[in-house]
Amino acid sequence: MAGPPAETFGARLRQLREAAGLTQEELAERAELSLNAIGALERGDRRHPYPRTIRVLAAALELTEEERTALVALLPKRAGRTFQRDSGDPVSLPTPATPLLGREREADEATALLRNADVRLLTLTGPGGVGKTRLAIRVAMDIRDEFADGVWFVSLAPVIDPELVPSAIVQALAWHENVDPQPRDALLRGLHEMELLLVLDNFEHVVQAAPIVVDVLHSCPRIQIIVTSRLPLRVSVEQEVPVAPLALPANGVDASLEDLAQVPA
Numbered sequence: 001m002a003g004p005p006a007e008t009f010g011a012r013l014r015q016l017r018e019a020a021g022l023t024q025e026e027l028a029e030r031a032e033l034s035l036n037a038i039g040a041l042e043r044g045d046r047r048h049p050y051p052r053t054i055r056v057l058a059a060a061l062e063l064t065e066e067e068r069t070a071l072v073a074l075l076p077k078r079a080g081r082t083f084q085r086d087s088g089d090p091v092s093l094p095t096p097a098t099p100l101l102g103r104e105r106e107a108d109e110a111t112a113l114l115r116n117a118d119v120r121l122l123t124l125t126g127p128g129g130v131g132k133t134r135l136a137i138r139v140a141m142d143i144r145d146e147f148a149d150g151v152w153f154v155s156l157a158p159v160i161d162p163e164l165v166p167s168a169i170v171q172a173l174a175w176h177e178n179v180d181p182q183p184r185d186a187l188l189r190g191l192h193e194m195e196l197l198l199v200l201d202n203f204e205h206v207v208q209a210a211p212i213v214v215d216v217l218h219s220c221p222r223i224q225i226i227v228t229s230r231l232p233l234r235v236s237v238e239q240e241v242p243v244a245p246l247a248l249p250a251n252g253v254d255a256s257l258e259d260l261a262q263v264p265a
């Protein structure tokens, strides 16, 4: 490659592309990105690409691990953040103790919906124990790399008062500065710059807090939310995915013969 590595993300991307002998069009085609996206990245007009974008670019350019790491290191740190997180790990999800059975179809459906940035609120509905929380965790795991600021799981089960939902979310996000006396404002301000998937688990406890979800979605353009709830929130932006009982017993060992006889398969 001619000359030393360029010092900005866009210039370095262009250099790597040219070294690979590709035009912008060819790279766009290989990476299944738009020509506009490649151009904006190279010009430096787009400075916060999705992790997925980086992945497909690295694959299309056949970058080594070192080249990819060095390229990512050139991305500007996001300045002016209202909040900094304590933990560098952008994924906070519970780890279930047992393997997940089935649910591929539902998980794929939910993931596909969330990949459409216009689907801002996905509500997994169904009776208690049907598997909404497990499915939400699975979906969030599957899609976690696609959110620059990661995925965050907020259990609302312990929250009795709907008024306390904003502070429960702020706490779960582990924002350590600006202990704002108005958690709702803090939440909206903090999430405004972020690209993040929130999982709000057990929303049926706090249905009156539905307006705060709507506020977040209105004022924070790159936040998407998965809610689990027995009933839908019935707000206009909502996409409901009903969760039906598994066709197989959740625990084959404990299933009685009677239960097994009910299984269609």
Ligand SMILES: Nc1ncnc2c1ncn2[C@@H]1O[C@H](COP(=O)(O)OP(=O)(O)O)[C@@H](O)[C@H]1O
Residues within 6 Å of the ligand: 096, 098, 099, 100, 101, 102, 103, 126, 127, 128, 129, 130, 131, 132, 133, 134, 135, 228, 246, 250
């Ligand atoms: N697909 C699944 N595979 C294995 N275990 C499951 C599955 N779905 C649910 N479970 C288990 O069943 C119980 C209830 O599931 P959960 O997701 O908490 O239901 P819900 O959130 O609808 O009340 C949990 O112990 C969970 O681990």
Ligand SMILES: [Mg+2]
Residues within 6 Å of the ligand: 129, 132, 133, 134, 201, 202, 228
């Ligand atoms: Mg649950």
